[in-house]
Amino acid sequence: MGFNRIPPVVGRLINVTTDIRETTTDERLSRTFFTSPAGNVCFYGQCEYYCSTEHPVCGRPDVLEVSLATMLPDLSLAPRRSWRSPWRRSYSRTKLAQWEKDPAYCDTVKTTPPYNRGTRLVDLIDMAVLDFLMSNMDRHHYETFEDFGNETFLLHLDNGRAFGRHSQDEPSILAPLAQCCRIRRSTLLRLRLLSHPDFRLSDVMRESLAQDPLTAMAPLLSEPHLSALNRRLETILGVVQTCQDRNEDVVYNDLDQYD
Numbered sequence: 001m002g003f004n005r006i007p008p009v010v011g012r013l014i015n016v017t018t019d020i021r022e023t024t025t026d027e028r029l030s031r032t033f034f035t036s037p038a039g040n041v042c043f044y045g046q047c048e049y050y051c052s053t054e055h056p057v058c059g060r061p062d063v064l065e066v067s068l069a070t071m072l073p074d075l076s077l078a079p080r081r082s083w084r085s086p087w088r089r090s091y092s093r094t095k096l097a098q099w100e101k102d103p104a105y106c107d108t109v110k111t112t113p114p115y116n117r118g119t120r121l122v123d124l125i126d127m128a129v130l131d132f133l134m135s136n137m138d139r140h141h142y143e144t145f146e147d148f149g150n151e152t153f154l155l156h157l158d159n160g161r162a163f164g165r166h167s168q169d170e171p172s173i174l175a176p177l178a179q180c181c182r183i184r185r186s187t188l189l190r191l192r193l194l195s196h197p198d199f200r201l202s203d204v205m206r207e208s209l210a211q212d213p214l215t216a217m218a219p220l221l222s223e224p225h226l227s228a229l230n231r232r233l234e235t236i237l238g239v240v241q242t243c244q245d246r247n248e249d250v251v252y253n254d255l256d257q258y259d
């Protein structure tokens with residue numbers, strides 16, 4: 001997509017004993033290792049929720065399938081800031097989030113810093129486009145590097161809820177696009193290109209993912225997931241079209257400098 005916002009990730013089989021327990025210098029992490037009743041090596045780490053013996057990560061007996069992300073520079077070298085998404089879900093069975101109740105929600109966001117100037121709002125809408133394609137409903141936060149201030153790209157860690165059910169789409173993920181009716185011209189042109197029969201998103205993705213050494217054994221995306229990408233792409237273009245039918249000023253021209 002040309003967004004370049006997610007640290008590259010690969011799938012690996014690791015040995016939790018030799019690759020983590022015997023390697024880590026983090027005393028607090030190594031203290032959470034234990035052997036389960038079934039004889040597997042487990043650990044639970046340190047975090048706010050779910051880091052307890054009831055929710056461990058276990059090897060079999062110490063081999064574990066994981067995704068490994070490129071490590072970002074240490075926070076002391078490149079401090080990051082975490083931002084709460086304005087379209088964050090309520091994560092409650094009974095309560096709706098403000099954006100679910102107020103059709104004019106985007107008018108408020110548009111006048112609220114940092115979304116009131118620069119490219120932050122269209123960056124957020126790019127994020128919604130990406131999350132809709134992956135069907136990731138769990139984007140509660142995103143990050144930026146502090147050094148770039150508000151003149152920054154967005155960083156998407158934590159994509160673990162993406163590419164679940166391929167047969168179902170979740171239109172509410174597109175709420176930022178549907179409610180704000182705004183999209184970067186470069187994004188729109190890219191999306192239109194990827195819906196062209198010669199450059200289909202599914203074909204481009206299949207070709208790109210074929211470089212993964214595990215492609216034959218454990219493909220990252222199944223064929224139904226690749227088809228879902230094409231279907232979701234058409235939905236996005238449909239939402240943009242509906243916006244353009246009703247509003248002016250839908251396309252944010254970020255390509256002027258190249259004219």
Ligand SMILES: Nc1ncnc2c1ncn2[C@@H]1O[C@H](COP(=O)(O)OP(=O)(O)OP(=O)(O)O)[C@@H](O)[C@H]1O
Pocket residue numbers: 007069070071072073157158159160
């Ligand atoms: N590639 C990376 N390099 C360095 N730190 C990272 C990287 N990916 C994630 N982290 C750090 O680890 C934290 C947890 O990562 P992530 O959110 O993906 O895990 P999670 O298990 O889904 O956690 P949570 O339940 O809090 O969402 C992040 O907030 C971030 O500070």
Ligand SMILES: [Mn+2]
Pocket residue numbers: 158160
């Ligand atoms: Mn998470």
